Amino acid sequence: MSRRILVTGASGMLGSHVLSVLSAKNDVLGWSHGADRAPLHRIDATHAGQVEQFFRTHTPEVCVHCIASPDVLACERDPHMAAQLNSQTTKQVARACTEYGAKLVYISSEYVFDGTASDGYTEDSQPRPLQIYGETKLRGEEHAAQVPHHLTVRLPVLYGGPVPGRKPTWLEAMLRSLEQGLPVELDDHFERQPTWSYDVATVLARAIDEEVEGILHVATQEGLTKYAWGVKVAEAAGLPSSLLRPVPAPPETSGPRKPARPWLHTHRLQQLGISPPPGVSERAAAYVRSLGGAWRT
Template identity: 30%
Template sequence: MTAKASILKILVTGANGQLGRELMEWVTDTMVIVGVARDQLDITSARQCRDVIEFHRPDVVIHCAAYTAVDKAETEPDEAYRVNEQGTRNIAEAAAAFEAKFCYISTDYVFDGTSSSPYLEQDQTNPLTVYGKSKLAGERAVQSIVERYFIVRTSWVYGQYGNNFVKTMLKLAGERDRLTVVSDQIGSPTYTYDLAAFLIQLVQTEHYGIYHASNTGSCSWYQFAEAIFEESEHKVKVEPCTTAEFPRPASRPANSVMAHGAIMANGLQDLRPWREALRHYLKNGE
C-alpha cells in the first residue's frame, strides 16, 4: 500500500488582485490554494496576519497584496510604506513563526532604468519612485525575517483580471482610430497566467533567492500597443511619443528589461515569449 502524497497548502494574500485571482485558479490534486483578500486580512495589522497564518497553517505564503498606485504613492509615501514595507514585514513574520515558505512579488521599479543591458538579479538597486523604494523596503524586510524566501520581480503585468495596459488599449480601440503611445520606455510584458504558473512551479522547490520573471523578449509600450492591435485585428494608427511629452508624477524606468539568470541557473521552466503570451490572452483570457 503506497503512502498518500501530502497536499501542499498555499495561502495567497491580495487574492482579489490581478495576480492573486489568477493564482486562485491553479488548484490541482496535489495542492490547495487559500486566498485572503483585503476585507479578510489587513496586512498592516500584525495581529491579523498572525491569526490568519495560524488558522490556515499554510506550507507556502505567496504575498501579492501591495500598494501599487505608482503615481499616487508620490503624494502618499506613508501609506505606500505602511502597506509595502510594514505590511510585508507583518505577514513575513507570521509566515516565519509557522515555518512557511514565503514568496514576495516585487517589481522592476527597484531599478532606476538607466542600464543599457537587461538587469541581473544581483545588480545594484536604485529605485527613483516612492513605489519602487517601498517595494525594495519590502524585499529587505523579507530577507531579514524569512530563511526560506523567494523574491520575484516582475514587470508590465496584464491578464484577465483587474485593469491593465492591454485592456486599456482594447477599450480605446473601440473609441478611437488613432493613439499616441510612449516609445522610449522598454520592458517585458508579463501575462498573469504565465506568471502564476511559474510561481506555482517555483514555490514547490527549495531554490530560494531573488528571481526575475516576465515573459521573454522585450518591446516598448509603443511596440506593445501595435502588437495588441495587430493580434486583435483592430485598425488603429499608433504614433510614438517620448516620455517627456507625456509627464507623470512618478518617473518610469527607461529600461525595465530583466535577465532571467536565476530561472536558468536553477533549471526552472522560463516564461514563453511575450507576443506568444499576448496571443493566448487575446484568444482565451479577455
C-alpha cells in the same frame, strides 16, 4: 507534492492567477481586502493581529505575498499608504511566516532598480530605487529576507485579466477605443518586458514545487515599447492597429521618476531549468481570448 498555500492579494491581477494555478495541485487559501467573494478571506494585512490570527488558525506551509499598491503615482502621492501596503504588510506576513514555520514567496518589482545599467540587472545587482514605490518594495525585500526560507521574485510590467470592481486596464481601454474607431497615443521610447501574469503564476508554481530560495527574476526576454505591445494586442483582437500613434519621446512629466530600462535578466531561472515566460508576440492571442471580450462591457 500538495501543500497548504496562502496567497495574499488573491483578488488582485497577479494574485487571482496565482490562486487558480496553484489550486490545481495544492490546498490553497486566498486573502482579499475589499473583495467579498468566496473562497477569499477578507483581511486587513496592515493589522498585525489579523495576520497572526490567520496564521495561527490555518498554519500555511507556504505564503505567496502579492499584496501591494502597484500604482507608482498613487504611491508617490501617498507615501504612508505605500509604506503600509508595500512594506508594512510584508513585515507582518514575514513575522508570521517565521513564527509558524512557513516559507515566504515575496513578489517584488523591477522598480527596485534605477534602470541606468545598459546591460540590465541580475539577482546580484545593487538596487537603487528612484521613487516611493521602488523604495517601499525594497523595504519589503528586506523584511522578506528575514524569513529563514524565503524567495523574492522580481517582476517586470505585467498584463492580466480584468479584476472585478476595477477600472479597465490600459490594454482593455485601448481595445475599446480602437473598436470605437478612436486613435490612441502610446509611448514608443521606453523598452519594457511585458509579461502575462498567468505565465508568472505558472513559473511561480514550478519554483515553489522545486523549493527555490533567494532572489529570482521572472520576466519575458522579449523587449517591446508600449506602442509595439499595443500593436500586437490590437492585431490579436482583429482591431485596426493603424489607429495607434507612436509617441517617440517621453513627455515632460512632473510625476515620479521611472527607471529608463530596468531590464531583468533571467540567467538564474534558466540555470534552474525553467524557461522565462514567453513574450507578447507569442501570448497576445491567448491573452485576448482570456479577456472574453471584456473590453466591450
